Amino acid sequence: MASPQSNAAAIALRGTSFRLPGGPTLVDSLSLEIHAGVTLVLLGRSGSGKTTTLKLMNRLLDPTSGELLIEGKPAQAWDPIRLRRRMGYAIQDVGLFPHYTVERNIGLLPAVERWPAARIRQRVRELLALVGLDASLASRFPRELSGGQRQRVGVARALALDPPVLLMDEPFGALDPLTRAELQGEFARLQKRLGKTVVLVTHDLREALLLGSQIALLEAGHLAGLYTPEDFQRTNDPPALAYRQAFSPSEDDPVPPQPPSPGEAA
């Protein structure tokens, strides 16, 4: 078993595939390297394999062929529970525990890690401040929060154990456009401060350009291209071009600086 090397990529996929038993191939020999501190956006339309790729990274799914290395060590050699606690996880539907207060939602992982109660309390306060929520919300239940507040709690919960990696699956997808833009902006600032390795799944081009340091465009389980945000806006690769055009105000103007209606086109 290889020991984690300091120069190894945080996450590396080498010809990684995932195929449903007797069914379609959802991820098809994908190769990617995600270095520490980078925000990689997995961009693509529904069914392109982005969520599946994300779930391979924290072993919610295991590759059916190819290799997946976490800090240089094969994913299968990691204990899935330990691995997931090193990777925060935030999803579109948030999935807050409805029977727990905000405080217990955020403090659940520290609690199962047997942190002392005082330290958990303090960590919850820190995290609420970090995601821009008032400390008075700690005793609220998820049903008493707005959609934007719930998403913030979801992000705070994912950060509870201060994991080096953050996996996010359309974390701002269920919000109205204004709240979404607000949270995206805040997350961009937060990410600069924290310097986590982030893998973010989205179909929203604007979000990808705003938050990504790298954009991996997926099509039917394949990697259609890997770009920096600047390259993505300039390239004439057909898949990237098609994606841009879908978001652009008119077919004749394929390079929009700010697509007006994100989210709906894919």
Add this chain to the structure above:
Amino acid sequence: MNLLDYLLAHPREVLTLTLEHIWLAGISVGIAILVGLPLGVAIARRPALARAVLGVVNSIHVVPSLALFGFLFAVPWIGERAPRMAILALSLYALLPILRNVCAGILGVDHAVVDAGRGLGLTDGQLLRRVELPLALGVIVAGIRVAVVLAIGIATIAAAIGAGGLGELIFRGLAMVNNSLIFAGALPAALLALVADLSLGWMEGRLRERV
């Protein structure tokens, strides 16, 4: 002749038989919970097993209760004492609603919540104890409520094999064509079922509104 005559004339006997009745139904539902809870959790994770187990348990309900009490005479140890037979039969009947609701309750927990819990790194046991069971509790209590009412009702028939309970008064009254005697058994049995139903219903409501 007044329907309440026998009840008022023999309060101690009615009370003793009521306690016997509660004991029969209570022990049986207790056993059904002890078996049904872990079994329900186990089958909730395995759909193929769930179909098989629920099919078998379901088929018990096809057997008329009087016949089931009779069949159990042939079972070693169980057949030696009437209360043992009664408790086994009642437990089998009470098992279905509990098993079905434990399974349905767990499967009914919002998938996003379970996905988030698993993705964040909860173990299966932590997910079950801290998330799935608490969120399924309202549905599980609903199943226990059905089981209790069912057991209190069917326990009256246990008197036919000499297991005691309020059914004794009813069967005696039927044999003697004495309505007051039948009533002395039926009224407390109905009240028991009603009280159990209302109190568990209240509990269920409280548990469900948290979710």
